[in-house]
Amino acid sequence: MTLPATHLLYLHGFRSSPQSMKARKMAARVARDHPGVQWWCPQLPPSPRAAIDLVQAGIAGWPHERMAVVGSSLGGFYATWVAAHTGCRAVLLNPAVDPARDLRSHIGEQTAWHDPNERFFFLPEYVDELRALECPGQPPPQQVFAIVAKGDEVLDWREMTARYPGARIALLEGGDHAISDFDAHIDAVMRFLRLA
Template identity: 65%
Template sequence: MPTTHLLYLHGFRSSPQSAKARLVAEHVAAHHPDAFLWCPQLPPSPRAAMALVAEGIAKWPQGAHMAVIGSSLGGYYASWVAQQARCKSVLLNPAVQPARDLARHIGEQTSWHDPEERFFFRPEFIAELQALDVSQQPPAAPELLIAAQGDELLDWREMVARYPQAQQCVLPGGDHALSSFPEHLPEVLRFCGLV
């Protein structure tokens, strides 16, 4: 069954302007013009972010006709979305314990792609992250994990342990930004059902 709708979720302090998001958008536009791609700018509040996504995909065909790609914190969100929509997910260096890891980032933050843009990561967002944890549930649909051993921000071993049933692609070296993503894009989109 072909995928007709694709959701891309960016990471913490990131945006739809990230290199990976733009690459996915360009490739889908060039090679899959009939597919609908949405990469929303996610608000800092995890609850608000997932409310935005849930509203945005409410009328989408769920299950086999949609897929979600998430990078870093977006990977954590993607697992939640995949549970709700029963759809395939691709997890790119996903955050596994964001409530733990982002606790030290409470306060004013800047956006990677626009340092002039500032936002506050509030203490209550930690509980909102915990409320989205689906790690104790079996995957609702196939998962693809791409984890770089050289990720300087997140531990690839935690990623591998978190997604034991996923198709796993563990990269020697690499970095958190997944600079080698262009090489993996065809596999990612094939997995999503865009062939």
């Protein structure tokens, strides 16, 4: 019997932030329907090692059997790592499968999606940090729900679905990387998370 989750972590994607559309919609929904749930959506640093260190420190006191994680794009890669290490439920939104490969071409100065005036550097060593975070194991497939859009213009839907054998996958015929029609899927996300 899976216990309802009392703690929910949301991990945004590359160049994104807690101001992303999906993060804001999730935060509003949790506040409205599950006000007792502890919600945390940190601004992740560009360094993958620093990002995971921040997340580990933030959830150190959380009960693993009562927590869940949602991750989008690169945040989905991080969420897979969190779920594999805690055994918690995970919702993955167009999750990055091989970010070390994909982000190699993004080394250098980047701008933030939600504030083009905000700049950061993606350093060459961050590719190695991503490689070090690749999970040899998998989260239990029954603990994973992935929403994957065939129309994703950034990531290959075939790689995303192949990465999570046995998991519940909602494969969208069209869509885009941002899952712009997230309103149509948020109910399924909330049901899977089973928040207290």
